[in-house]
Amino acid sequence: MAETKEISDFDELRKLRLADEGYLVITDTARPAIVHRVNARCITADSFNLKVVINGRKQGSYFWAESVATASHAFGAKRCKVCKPELFLVPPSTFDS
Ligand SMILES: [Zn+2]
Numbered sequence: 001m002a003e004t005k006e007i008s009d010f011d012e013l014r015k016l017r018l019a020d021e022g023y024l025v026i027t028d029t030a031r032p033a034i035v036h037r038v039n040a041r042c043i044t045a046d047s048f049n050l051k052v053v054i055n056g057r058k059q060g061s062y063f064w065a066e067s068v069a070t071a072s073h074a075f076g077a078k079r080c081k082v083c084k085p086e087l088f089l090v091p092p093s094t095f096d097s
Helices: 010-019 045-054 068-075
Strands: 004-006 023-028 031-037 062-065
Touching (some): 004 068, 023 068, 031 068, 045 062, 062 068
Antiparallel strands (some): 004 062, 023 062
């Protein structure tokens, strides 16, 4: 099952990074969404704080996605050129049980 969730506060972001699973998607009303590694250095507390807390997610938001493929399907996200998340092309049926 394809899964994504919006990250609404810094504590949630911190927990996801500690878990080190999945990917982060940053959406922006002015640019295409970008998918990053969950622990990428291009994700900073300052930019999260600005977008989510200060701007109140009006110009975009942060989401967690279980895979790059999910991020691509759900947000049309492009892979970050800085942290280069891997592209795992696994058929969704692999996870059916
Ligand atoms: Zn990145």
